Amino acid sequence: MMHRRSFAVLVAGAALLLTSCAAAADAGGSAAPPGSALAALTPENPTGEVWGQGTILDDGSAVELCLGAVAESAPPQCSGIPVAGWSWDGKLDATSTGGSTWGAYAVWGSYDGTTFTLTRTPVPLALFDAMPAPDPTEGKTGSATAEDIATIEEIVPDAIGNDMLGMHDQDGWVYVDVIWDDGTWQKAADQDFGTGKVIIRSALRSVD
Numbered sequence: 001m002m003h004r005r006s007f008a009v010l011v012a013g014a015a016l017l018l019t020s021c022a023a024a025a026d027a028g029g030s031a032a033p034p035g036s037a038l039a040a041l042t043p044e045n046p047t048g049e050v051w052g053q054g055t056i057l058d059d060g061s062a063v064e065l066c067l068g069a070v071a072e073s074a075p076p077q078c079s080g081i082p083v084a085g086w087s088w089d090g091k092l093d094a095t096s097t098g099g100s101t102w103g104a105y106a107v108w109g110s111y112d113g114t115t116f117t118l119t120r121t122p123v124p125l126a127l128f129d130a131m132p133a134p135d136p137t138e139g140k141t142g143s144a145t146a147e148d149i150a151t152i153e154e155i156v157p158d159a160i161g162n163d164m165l166g167m168h169d170q171d172g173w174v175y176v177d178v179i180w181d182d183g184t185w186q187k188a189a190d191q192d193f194g195t196g197k198v199i200i201r202s203a204l205r206s207v208d
Contacts, residue, residue, distance in 0.1 A: 034151060037188035038159035043181050049119055049207040050180070051108045053130065056083065056122070058101045065107060065116050067179060067203035068165030075100035081179065085109075085118035093124045106130065111180060111204055136199045142172030144197035149174055152193055159192075160185065165203060173199050180204045
């Protein structure tokens, strides 16, 4: 009789524990540390044509598309992604010095996660009038506290790695700029830190 009672208590306790865990999961709780989803997931490469705006830098050995920050020097300094199919023929807006050539362009092409391959003739940014991207905040203030922002800014760079272009906070949001996101990292950031705190912005956008 004592054995049956002890077993019944043990089963009841286990059921209560499982119920509590399920409730925590339903409430958005997770035993995984913040940043786990971002680190574990990678966006699928775009299957169609994409476009972006940035600096094309040719140092004489390789041509790169810099989508993030560019140091204003001559030649400029930046970290970009390799570009296939580039030619400076006919591009009178380019600047050359010290063995490097560069210019700012809107570009269209395919992206395989490593290399950007041109599919159309680039357009100098001075002549390009792009449609503004939709406001992902919908005009709302974010809910990230100072503590949230500090945590996000500490975790995100390591979680995303070299695909991250930059990050800053404004109006309760932490904006994270990446080379490419199909929505995977946005969902992961919401899972890691809660909705209404992080906005993942993709520098490359699908051509509609």
